[in-house]
Amino acid sequence: MELNKRQTEILEIVKMDGPITGEQIAERLNLVRATIRPDLAILTMAGYLDARPRVGYFYSGKKTVQSVADSMIGMKVGDFQSIPVVVADTVSVYDAICQMFLEDVGTLFVIDKSSNLSGVLSRKDLLRTSLGNNELEKIPVHVIMTRMPNITYCKKQDTLLYAAQKMIDQQIDSLPVVIEKEEGLEVVGRITKTNITAAFLSLAEDHEL
Amino acid sequence: MELNKRQTEILEIVKMDGPITGEQIAERLNLVRATIRPDLAILTMAGYLDARPRVGYFYSGKKTVQSVADSMIGMKVGDFQSIPVVVADTVSVYDAICQMFLEDVGTLFVIDKSSNLSGVLSRKDLLRTSLGNNELEKIPVHVIMTRMPNITYCKKQDTLLYAAQKMIDQQIDSLPVVIEKEEGLEVVGRITKTNITAAFLSLAEDHEL
Numbered sequence: 334m335e336l337n338k339r340q341t342e343i344l345e346i347v348k349m350d351g352p353i354t355g356e357q358i359a360e361r362l363n364l365v366r367a368t369i370r371p372d373l374a375i376l377t378m379a380g381y382l383d384a385r386p387r388v389g390y391f392y393s394g395k396k397t398v399q400s401v402a403d404s405m406i407g408m409k410v411g412d413f414q415s416i417p418v419v420v421a422d423t424v425s426v427y428d429a430i431c432q433m434f435l436e437d438v439g440t441l442f443v444i445d446k447s448s449n450l451s452g453v454l455s456r457k458d459l460l461r462t463s464l465g466n467n468e469l470e471k472i473p474v475h476v477i478m479t480r481m482p483n484i485t486y487c488k489k490q491d492t493l494l495y496a497a498q499k500m501i502d503q504q505i506d507s508l509p510v511v512i513e514k515e516e517g518l519e520v521v522g523r524i525t526k527t528n529i530t531a532a533f534l535s536l537a538e539d540h541e542l
Numbered sequence: 543m544e545l546n547k548r549q550t551e552i553l554e555i556v557k558m559d560g561p562i563t564g565e566q567i568a569e570r571l572n573l574v575r576a577t578i579r580p581d582l583a584i585l586t587m588a589g590y591l592d593a594r595p596r597v598g599y600f601y602s603g604k605k606t607v608q609s610v611a612d613s614m615i616g617m618k619v620g621d622f623q624s625i626p627v628v629v630a631d632t633v634s635v636y637d638a639i640c641q642m643f644l645e646d647v648g649t650l651f652v653i654d655k656s657s658n659l660s661g662v663l664s665r666k667d668l669l670r671t672s673l674g675n676n677e678l679e680k681i682p683v684h685v686i687m688t689r690m691p692n693i694t695y696c697k698k699q700d701t702l703l704y705a706a707q708k709m710i711d712q713q714i715d716s717l718p719v720v721i722e723k724e725e726g727l728e729v730v731g732r733i734t735k736t737n738i739t740a741a742f743l744s745l746a747e748d749h750e751l
Contacts, residue, residue: 337587371579371580371583374580374583374584375580375583375584375587378546378580378581378584379584379588400609400610400611401609401610401611401614402609402610402749402751405610405745405746405751406746406751427673430669430673433669434666434669434670439665439715456648456665456666456669457643457665459669460639460642460643460665460668460669460672461643463669463672463673464636464639464672464678465678467676469673469674494742494743494746494751497739497742497743498743500739501736501739501740501743506648506735506736525735526715526734526735526736526738526739527710527715527735529735529738529739529742530706530709530710530735530738530739531710532742533702533703533706533738533741533742534703534706534707534710536614537614537615537703540611542611542614542615542703
């Protein structure tokens with residue numbers, strides 16, 4: 334639920350100086366007690382404020398102050414991303430597979446000699462190549478990777494909902510988080526369906542569901 | 543936000559008989575208008591009701607009537623699960639990999655000759671085995687699979703939050719959905735981080751976030 338300007342002001346006053354009486358709050362706002370009565374009723378009933386007789390209003394401190402919906406909209410990629418694992422485009426498929434196991438990730442990002450994003454390697458790509466192929470040491474990853482401009486990416490400041498939608502639409506398990514520069518894309522993070530699953534759980538936990 | 547008993551009653555009255563004035567609602571509840579004023583204010587501000595001058599209150603019809611929190615708690619595995627892909631424990635690793643690509647899944651469930659769940663195969667298991675191994679046709683999957691009782695599973699009626707928590711805790715990408723029988727576990731579904739990501743998006747969509 335959205336609070337209006339006056340309700341937000343009241344909430345701020347009580348947060349700062351509570352417990353405080355309705356009279357005192359009204360005074361601070363240059364209003365009479367009767368004017369703010371509905372606002373106090375709303376704030377109390379919605380769980381933002383608690384009231385105690387002969388003490389006054391105090392801030393409930395409940396996390397219900399932000400609704401689950403608001404939390405969800407406010408989730409940013411930057412707050413949930415993981416560390417990216419990158420390999421040079423010249424390494425072999427064999428080394429890439431070893432790297433994937435070593436770091437225990439499902440996706441590797443491939444960078445060119447200027448350190449810009451040039452490709453993506455999934456477990457699926459590597460499994461497909463390894464099947465019946467005995468010379469994995471001799472194949473460089475740039476031969477099998479998904480390459481720019483076919484890579485879907487996102488930025489730190491994108492919402493988690495945006496990233497989730499991209500992964501579902503493109504049927505992929507992760508996205509590189511990048512900074513767009515003139516020379517190319519610098520990889521600064523990795524967002525995965527595991528991050529989304531963790532965010533889903535954190536929503537429930539933060540709101541004590 | 544949780545509605546109290548009176549607010550729920552008001553909502554029901556407006557749903558049934560709206561548009562209806564505040565006076566009329568109060569009358570139905572044997573209360574005076576002033577008593578229900580804060581309730582009406584809350585219901586309106588929270589988007590449950592709309593008010594129009596000289597017409598009265600009417601039901602907004604928005605899906606916000608169920609809070610995002612309630613929707614989230616109510617999500618069941620059975621409503622989001624995918625079709626499981628199963629292989630017999632006697633098939634070769636090579637055939638399992640082919641099956642995985644054919645069905646485009648990240649996990650295969652392995653069943654014994656009585657069709658009960660006996661193991662799980664992830665892309666990671668198969669990639670590890672295929673690395674430098676030229677005789678994938680000769681290795682049966684039961685040699686490399688994760689086997690009972692080390693398999694984490696869930697049931698249709700479990701909440702999606704429960705399944706998400708299990709996947710995060712166990713660091714796995716999917717769970718078999720089973721029916722527990724005396725003879726063993728019958729596999730009836732598959733729940734993955736993709737399903738959780740889709741559920742996360744559906745929450746936002748259903749509530750028009």
